[in-house]
């Protein structure tokens with residue numbers, strides 16, 4: 271953690287934090303905006319907006335390609351962001367930090383490249399029953415290409431993984447375990463440290479989908495010893511279109527490139543092309559330079575506030591919301607795992623979540639409704655959809671109250 | 687709260703709660719499956735067409751209040767109509783929901799279906815209100831492919 275981190279123990283000054291986010295000042299349908307959809311995407315602080323703006327105003331040039339001063343500055347800003355990411359996830363080297371478009375692209379990169387190097391017919395990939403589609407479909411595509419098989423760790427009724435059968439699911443055929451650290455649909459915080467230890471005991475590498483854990487818990491890749499980590503900038507107060515794949519150098523160096531093109535080569539001739547060193551080998555073409563720089567700023571912002579303080583604040587919101595929503599007649603929370611992050615999925619009697627969402631929207635309240643890109647989770651609980659409120663560092667108890675009042679209005683409209 | 691009460695009118699809430707013709711039909715000559723991936727709504731439509739006329743129609747499925755009420759009211763509206771009349775009504779109904787606001791649609795001519803004119807203020811819900819109609823269209827076309835709002 272950076273030395274700029276605020277002292278632990280003091281509470282987050284949420285009123286001050288909210289002033290950092292210009293969008294939170296707007297209204298919707300004549301009401302103050304109540305933004306409860308941060309698991310979907312987060313709002314951006316002024317510092318991030320400025321960093322992106324500043325890159326284009328003062329630093330913009332292509333990187334790694336030119337000899338002039340401006341390009342050097344752009345390269346330094348981009349590589350500086352990579353170093354910020356490295357520090358944030360506690361990786362050993364910036365060679366292990368690959369910039370991508372987001373979690374989805376990170377996992378597709380991994381599935382394609384790792385798959386090409388290590389997966390063949392009869393092998394298995396093990397995932398969990400609460401994965402986001404982005405940690406299901408790339409593996410299914412790989413399985414179709416290679417004849418490998420996808421296996422799934424099941425969930426119990428509360429939304430915890432059932433690990434009793436792990437010995438049967440994780441075998442000598444397993445080539446990789448992919449697991450979501452924090453479920454976007456249920457809020458479950460999975461026991462990834464134990465899972466990783468177990469998989470390593472059998473010599474199997476583990477990918478963490480950190481899309482939801484990076485903003486709420488942080489991920490220390492050294493402490494967890496995960497082999498790969500994927501996350502998105504836009505869920506951690508950074509821009510869209512930028513994300514990260516962390517991979518242990520020992521793995522990345524054995525994997526072939528994902529895409530071919532400029533920047534990922536050492537030399538090209540029609541007879542033979544040799545690839546660039548890590549991480550450039552995996553970054554073909556001109557990337558989202560301003561996005562990467564602004565992602566660095568977002569991570570610095572989070573570090574500055576202090577992840578432990580953010581986590582404490584969100585934990586308070588989660589328990590307050592759980593209590594307030596439980597008082598609402600007919601409301602059932604989906605996902606009551608032992609360890610949860612600040613996500614509350616629910617259904618309200620037999621009122622369809624889509625109707626709930628429309629009525630709340632009229633009150634200026636933004637929540638997600640639908641399957642949350644996790645249809646197998648919906649199937650597991652026999653629901654077509656849920657409504658989901660998710661909290662970020664800028665949310666308040668008053669906003670939870672607004673949600674509760676909005677839900678009572680839904681009941682009123684439906685005469686329930 | 688006026689836009690909301692326009693959207694969730696009594697008639698809609700009633701048809702959501704007690705949908706009419708909510709059953710599978712034995713001996714359906716046409717059927718279709720409709721799917722709205724955005725909200726997971728799914729409905730199966732059964733139609734008995736005889737001599738170019740829709741004699742019987744029923745549906746089953748899960749969905750939001752708007753899509754369920756729309757399916758229910760649609761079955762009432764098209765029963766006894768020729769397939770051409772039903773298709774023409776779909777076109778007009780679609781215009782009622784999505785046409786430019788300055789074109790004054792004659793809501794009265796829609797009978798009970800006029801309750802859906804409030805959907806116009808909720809563009810993301812238009813798909814819910816038209817799912818059953820898209821499904822009817824594809825069932826009558828006999829295509830067999832699932833109708834989708836996408």
Ligand SMILES: Cc1ncc(COP(=O)(O)O)c(C=O)c1O
Pocket residue numbers: 309310371372373374375402404405450452453454479481482502504643
């Ligand atoms: C757990 C999880 N994994 C993956 C993703 C995909 O992220 P992105 O759309 O940014 O690639 C999300 C976001 O919806 C998510 O919540």
